[in-house]
Amino acid sequence: MIAVDNMKLYKRNGVWYVSLPGNRRKSLKTRDKQVAERLFRQIKRQVLQGNVLTLDRSTTTLAAFAADYARHCRAHKKAWQRDEYSVRKLMDWIGGSTRMSAITAKRLDEFHADLIRAGHKKSGVAITYRHLRAAFSQAVKWGVIKANPYDQCQRIKVDPEPPRFYTEQELRRIFAAIAGDQDFRDAVTVYLYTGLRRSELWHLTARDLDADQGLLTVRMSKTRYRIIPLDPMALAVLERRAEKTPVGRLWASWNSPDRITHRWGRLMRRLKMSGRLHDLRHSFASYLVMAGADLRSVQELLGHSDLTVTAIYSHLSPDHLRRTVSKLGKLHKVNTVANFKIVSG
Numbered sequence: 001m002i003a004v005d006n007m008k009l010y011k012r013n014g015v016w017y018v019s020l021p022g023n024r025r026k027s028l029k030t031r032d033k034q035v036a037e038r039l040f041r042q043i044k045r046q047v048l049q050g051n052v053l054t055l056d057r058s059t060t061t062l063a064a065f066a067a068d069y070a071r072h073c074r075a076h077k078k079a080w081q082r083d084e085y086s087v088r089k090l091m092d093w094i095g096g097s098t099r100m101s102a103i104t105a106k107r108l109d110e111f112h113a114d115l116i117r118a119g120h121k122k123s124g125v126a127i128t129y130r131h132l133r134a135a136f137s138q139a140v141k142w143g144v145i146k147a148n149p150y151d152q153c154q155r156i157k158v159d160p161e162p163p164r165f166y167t168e169q170e171l172r173r174i175f176a177a178i179a180g181d182q183d184f185r186d187a188v189t190v191y192l193y194t195g196l197r198r199s200e201l202w203h204l205t206a207r208d209l210d211a212d213q214g215l216l217t218v219r220m221s222k223t224r225y226r227i228i229p230l231d232p233m234a235l236a237v238l239e240r241r242a243e244k245t246p247v248g249r250l251w252a253s254w255n256s257p258d259r260i261t262h263r264w265g266r267l268m269r270r271l272k273m274s275g276r277l278h279d280l281r282h283s284f285a286s287y288l289v290m291a292g293a294d295l296r297s298v299q300e301l302l303g304h305s306d307l308t309v310t311a312i313y314s315h316l317s318p319d320h321l322r323r324t325v326s327k328l329g330k331l332h333k334v335n336t337v338a339n340f341k342i343v344s345g
Contacts, residue, residue, distance in 0.1 A: 009040045018043055035142050038068045060144050062087075062103065063096030068142075069135055081258070086131035089115070100145050105152035108132070112156060126156040163312050164279045165286035177271055184263055186237045187251060188280065193234035194218075195284030195302050198277060202257040204250045206242035211235065218303065226303045289313045 008019045016028045016036035020043075028039045042064060066087045073080035093111050094103065115125045133150040140148050166174070171192070178185045191201055200218050208217045214235050216228045230238065241250040254260065264277040285298050299310040 007040075007044060009036060030143060032143075038142055041068065060100050061096060062091055062094065062098050062100055065100050065139055065144055066091060066096070069138060072138065081256070082127070083131050083135065086128045087135055089128060090132060100139060103136075103149055105149045108149055109154050112154070122156055122158045126158050129153070129156045162315060163282040163286060164275060165283040166275060166279060170273065170275075171283075173271055173273070174267070177267060183251065183253065184260075186241060187260060189237050190234050191277070191280040192284055193231040194228055195281045196228075197281065197303075198257045198260060200303075202249065202251060202254065202260065204238070205248060206246045206250065209238050209242050211239045211242070226300065228301055285310070285313050286316055289316045 010017055010019070014031050016030055016033070016039075017025050018028060018040055019025050026043070028036050030036055030039070042060070045064070066084075069087060070080075070084050073083045077083060090108075090111060093114065094107065112125055112129060115128070116122060129150075133148070133153075136145070136148045136150050139145050174188065175185065178188060187201060190196065190204075194201075194216065196204075196218060203219065204216075208219070209215075210217070214230045216230055216234075216238065217225055218228055219225045238250070245252060261277050268275055281302070285302055288298050288301070289295070295307060295310050295314060298313065299307050302310060304310045
């Protein structure tokens with residue numbers, strides 16, 4: 001096996017190079033450090049396989065890209081599991097040895113259609129679509145492919161459905177069933193009273209809580225965050241957990257956000273109920289709107305970037321409909337007929 005320890009990545013005249021065994025060097029033909037590092041890892045794999053004669057980016061396989069993209073997502077994204085899942089689904093369907101340059105819009109359209117025919121919900125396929133589109137966009141940035149095939153793909157149209165929220169009776173059954181599981185009960189309580197996303201809940205730490213002000217800082221990414229005023233129920237739970245775990249995640253015993261989802265699924269089956277964990281977030285928003293909260297405030301609490309996303313809750317607000325109908329008041333004078341007389345002949 002050829003040693004790769006002496007291989008180095010270096011920059012010369014603004015362009016990145018790699019030193020190869022046998023006192024050779026190869027230009028990576030890029031000024032982008034991130035692209036150079038990815039190509040450097042690829043060259044190392046080729047050296048170990050005894051092949052360093054060529055490095056044609058067009059020959060990069062989906063499996064090789066997936067490995068690099070997984071490292072990228074884990075370093076830069078919180079919800080990286082969904083990115084990895086989407087790429088893995090495509091690899092299972094098309095094969096990891098398929099060249100990235102050979103993946104066309106037509107093949108991707110067939111992939112989406114096969115998922116739907118296999119029984120996957122359109123909403124789930126639409127999410128896979130979005131994550132794969134982002135993955136191929138990153139491949140373009142890295143120079144793996146020249147253009148994103150998703151630019152020519154058929155979009156997945158999902159028929160809008162009203163958000164599902166749990167009734168008060170359902171919530172009583174849920175909390176009664178998990179009364180003996182403090183970790184899970186605490187998580188469900190915070191989920192319901194804050195409207196957090198699953199990954200946001202999983203990443204919470206004591207430093208995110210301002211107990212004196214009753215505020216929670218939710219870090220949606222490395223540069224974006226939002227502030228949520230806490231209901232007394234959620235504040236009591238978070239304050240207790242923060243005292244118990246001053247360093248690290250507040251739910252440190254859960255090694256993955258999937259733990260919450262799987263436990264919720266088992267609970268729903270045990271109670272013979274239908275519903276997703278995400279419907280707790282819908283419940284938070286739905287009860288606020290039904291209590292008269294304006295959509296703009298709900299948008300800020302949920303962390304939606306677009307008000308049109310929050311608008312799915314608008315039908316729950318009776319005041320919203322009353323304000324619309326009240327505009328008909330201007331027509332009242334048209335119907336005033338007291339001064340009219342009917343004259344015959």
